[in-house]
Amino acid sequence: MSQNQSDITTKPKQSSSAFNDPRVRGAVFQVLLVGFLVWFGWTIFQNTLQNMESRGITTGFDFLSNPAGFEILMSLVPFDSSDTYGRTFIVGLLNTVLVSFVGIVLATILGFIMGVARLSQNWLIAKVATVYVETLRNIPLLLQIFFWYFAVLQPLPSPRKSLELAETFFVNNRGLYVPAPVFGDGFTAVVVTFFIGIIASVVMGKWAFKRFEATGQTFPTFYASIGLIIGLPLVVFAVLGAPLSWDLPALKGFNFRGGVQIIPEFIALLLALTTYTAAFIAEIVRSGIMAVPHGQTEAAESLGIKKSVTLRLIIIPQAMRVVIPPLTSQYLNLAKNSSLATAIGYPDIVSVFMGTTLNQTGQAVEIVAMTMAVYLTISLTLSVLMNWYNKSMALKER
Amino acid sequence: MKKTMSVLTGALVATAVTAGAASAADTLETVKARGELICGVSTGLPGFSLPDEKGNWTGLDVDTCRGVAAAVLGDATKVKFIPLTAKERFTALQSGEIDMLSRNTTWTHTRDTSLGLNFAGVNFYDGQGFLVQKELGVKSATELDGASVCIQSGTTTELNLADYFKANNMSFSPVVYDTSDQTVQGFAAGRCDILTSDTSQLAALRSKLDNPDAAEILPEVISKEPLGPVVRQADDVWFNIVKWTLFAQLNAEELGVTSANADDMLKSENASIQRLLGTNGDLGEKLGLGSNWAYNAIKQVGNYGEMFERNVGPKTPLQIPRGANALWNKGGFMYAPPVR
Numbered sequence: 001m002s003q004n005q006s007d008i009t010t011k012p013k014q015s016s017s018a019f020n021d022p023r024v025r026g027a028v029f030q031v032l033l034v035g036f037l038v039w040f041g042w043t044i045f046q047n048t049l050q051n052m053e054s055r056g057i058t059t060g061f062d063f064l065s066n067p068a069g070f071e072i073l074m075s076l077v078p079f080d081s082s083d084t085y086g087r088t089f090i091v092g093l094l095n096t097v098l099v100s101f102v103g104i105v106l107a108t109i110l111g112f113i114m115g116v117a118r119l120s121q122n123w124l125i126a127k128v129a130t131v132y133v134e135t136l137r138n139i140p141l142l143l144q145i146f147f148w149y150f151a152v153l154q155p156l157p158s159p160r161k162s163l164e165l166a167e168t169f170f171v172n173n174r175g176l177y178v179p180a181p182v183f184g185d186g187f188t189a190v191v192v193t194f195f196i197g198i199i200a201s202v203v204m205g206k207w208a209f210k211r212f213e214a215t216g217q218t219f220p221t222f223y224a225s226i227g228l229i230i231g232l233p234l235v236v237f238a239v240l241g242a243p244l245s246w247d248l249p250a251l252k253g254f255n256f257r258g259g260v261q262i263i264p265e266f267i268a269l270l271l272a273l274t275t276y277t278a279a280f281i282a283e284i285v286r287s288g289i290m291a292v293p294h295g296q297t298e299a300a301e302s303l304g305i306k307k308s309v310t311l312r313l314i315i316i317p318q319a320m321r322v323v324i325p326p327l328t329s330q331y332l333n334l335a336k337n338s339s340l341a342t343a344i345g346y347p348d349i350v351s352v353f354m355g356t357t358l359n360q361t362g363q364a365v366e367i368v369a370m371t372m373a374v375y376l377t378i379s380l381t382l383s384v385l386m387n388w389y390n391k392s393m394a395l396k397e398r
Numbered sequence: 399m400k401k402t403m404s405v406l407t408g409a410l411v412a413t414a415v416t417a418g419a420a421s422a423a424d425t426l427e428t429v430k431a432r433g434e435l436i437c438g439v440s441t442g443l444p445g446f447s448l449p450d451e452k453g454n455w456t457g458l459d460v461d462t463c464r465g466v467a468a469a470v471l472g473d474a475t476k477v478k479f480i481p482l483t484a485k486e487r488f489t490a491l492q493s494g495e496i497d498m499l500s501r502n503t504t505w506t507h508t509r510d511t512s513l514g515l516n517f518a519g520v521n522f523y524d525g526q527g528f529l530v531q532k533e534l535g536v537k538s539a540t541e542l543d544g545a546s547v548c549i550q551s552g553t554t555t556e557l558n559l560a561d562y563f564k565a566n567n568m569s570f571s572p573v574v575y576d577t578s579d580q581t582v583q584g585f586a587a588g589r590c591d592i593l594t595s596d597t598s599q600l601a602a603l604r605s606k607l608d609n610p611d612a613a614e615i616l617p618e619v620i621s622k623e624p625l626g627p628v629v630r631q632a633d634d635v636w637f638n639i640v641k642w643t644l645f646a647q648l649n650a651e652e653l654g655v656t657s658a659n660a661d662d663m664l665k666s667e668n669a670s671i672q673r674l675l676g677t678n679g680d681l682g683e684k685l686g687l688g689s690n691w692a693y694n695a696i697k698q699v700g701n702y703g704e705m706f707e708r709n710v711g712p713k714t715p716l717q718i719p720r721g722a723n724a725l726w727n728k729g730g731f732m733y734a735p736p737v738r
């Protein structure tokens with residue numbers, strides 16, 4: 001380094017040479033480093049495969065097209081033991097995505113409620129929220145999963161002694177059974193109207209905003225949107241003669257048939273992931289709200305703005321800027337923590353693919369690599385989405 | 399400067415990785431140098447491998463390991479047992495964490511040919527069966543349509559189950575757990591109607607229930623499960639040792655040599671017994687072991703019949719009759735090649 005610097009000072013003319021341009025040099029070194037890392041990684045990978053081959057361990061990805069030969073408890077796509085190992089990957093992946101997605105949505109809602117509640121002026125509400133956060137945050141997640149699964153859900157009665165609600169909903173130690181919708185002819189029309197309603201609401205919202213800017217007149221956008229999105233499809237539904245029926249669960253043989261079964265493994269994992277992550281989100285929300293200067297509230301008060309409106313339109317939007325980055329990492333945590341599923345037998349990607357499939361084929365390196373790629377992809381996708389949302393929420397300098 | 403250094407270190411590491419690849423598989427030397435055999439067993443399965451409160455392991459699979467330790471090291475107690483779940487067992491052996499696997503493991507085509515492992519024989523002929531809650535009133539496995547089934551992940555059980563239900567046009571929901579304790583707990587709590595595993599283990603698992611009388615074993619046996627010790631492929635010396643130690647214990651039973659009479663048998667006139675106990679010939683040397691290798695295994699651990707009676711036989715809580723596991727000349731499948 002110092003050598004080059006003195007070169008520059010003693011022979012200023014040479015500095016025009018490409019190599020002395022710090023940007024070019026930087027780029028060259030970075031390319032070299034990346035090239036080296038790729039070579040390094042590739043060598044290790046090849047080496048491993050070669051060593052395994054020489055020890056008689058089968059390698060490669062051919063196994064993905066072989067029949068799996070085992071069944072899976074829960075699958076969002078049709079699956080049967082004659083399907084391939086490749087399909088077990090899809091089944092596991094979808095189950096992971098499902099529990100992560102639902103978990104993120106519920107944890108966000110619960111977390112925001114708890115975060116705001118902790119700041120409530122009502123002593124009881126604030127205390128309840130504090131106890132919630134401090135308890136759940138400080139108990140290891142795996143214990144909470146076990147608690148829900150072994151202590152809450154498994155002691156439920158057997159299918160023959162199910163708890164029921166109006167012979168429609170059933171709860172027992174095999175899960176929760178709810179009616180499954182059966183769509184009749186013409187139901188598509190209802191769905192289409194629903195989407196038309198959404199588009200119309202967006203357009204209407206834009207129009208109402210413009211009119212408000214121009215004339216100062218307000219428009220009941222909220223109620224009009226509800227009318228468009230829910231009312232309109234309901235009208236179409238009624239006109240078409242209600243093309244929807246319900247398939248009710250009923251006890252046949254050992255278990256319930258019909259309806260939708262939500263397995264206890266899913267419920268336990270979802271409850272644990274949601275309540276645990278919500279405790280962290282609550283803290284993030286609370287700190288975000290506290291980060292908004294008190295002057296903002298005072299200013300709103302002196303303008304005579306209602307408390308609820310102040311929170312919704314003034315405090316929360318500003319707090320969001322502080323909240324989003326740490327919120328993103330909680331989402332990532334939730335997605336990754338969902339791999340604890342294997343402890344209670346929820347068929348996520350770790351349990352199905354890195355568990356059973358790996359054990360039946362013995363192709364550990366390939367399967368572990370694929371599973372890692374899945375978590376990496378889920379995490380990167382979440383990060384990109386949240387960064388994009390963060391940008392759109394960021395302070396716009398005018 | 400720092401960058402150059404780290405790049406250099408990286409390159410060095412890379413060459414090290416490339417160069418150190420071909421480490422020879424010499425398990426015998428490793429075990430001798432260590433003075434201890436490291437053996438992979440189950441996390442706890444009565445009759446096969448189970449630790450007591452003091453950490454002493456007992457069982458048929460445990461005795462299989464002890465026999466090898468006696469043959470190789472001259473001391474059946476020089477074994478370290480590593481408890482493994484069904485999912486962990488093969489990786490533990492492939493990676494060299496254990497010297498041999500003796501964990502009620504079924505010998506199958508795929509396992510033998512694609513894992514880089516070799517099965518060194520069969521120490522128990524088993525088959526898969528079902529344990530059901532009595533209150534369901536099921537009398538045969540063909541009445542199980544629609545049942546929920548508790549199984550352990552990473553077992554042949556998982557595959558046989560799917561085949562069996564498919565062949566009989568029945569549906570089921572598999573509830574898959576990692577350990578046998580969880581599987582039993584799931585069954586006990588009523589998460590499943592049936593628990594399935596190797597029949598030898600069903601009796602043991604049933605005994606773990608709070609109320610064993612509430613469950614019964616169905617008559618059907620739906621698969622072949624030859625269980626036996628496993629070693630790494632491409633280490634033929636070690637493979638032979640594990641294989642022939644088990645054969646020696648089987649031959650000992652056939653020849654009437656037991657732990658109690660082994661010393662007297664040293665004076666035997668029978669040529670087979672002489673070769674087995676090393677008073678004549680060099681069978682031990684051919685394995686790379688001392689001439690008293692089989693004597694040690696038999697004297698310290700016993701012949702196969704003794705191992706069976708002690709751990710799983712009619713006088714144990716498992717009460718398994720010899721049946722398929724009797725010697726070939728007593729109506730069973732147990733057959734060891736001759737000692738010569």
Ligand SMILES: N[C@@H](CCC(=O)N[C@@H](CS)C(=O)NCC(=O)O)C(=O)O
Nearest residue numbers: 440441442484503504553554578595
């Ligand atoms: N023989 C079968 C099944 C072996 C197996 O893992 N059986 C279970 C019975 S539930 C067991 O031994 N579990 C004891 C443990 O996980 O330590 C195989 O090799 O795949």
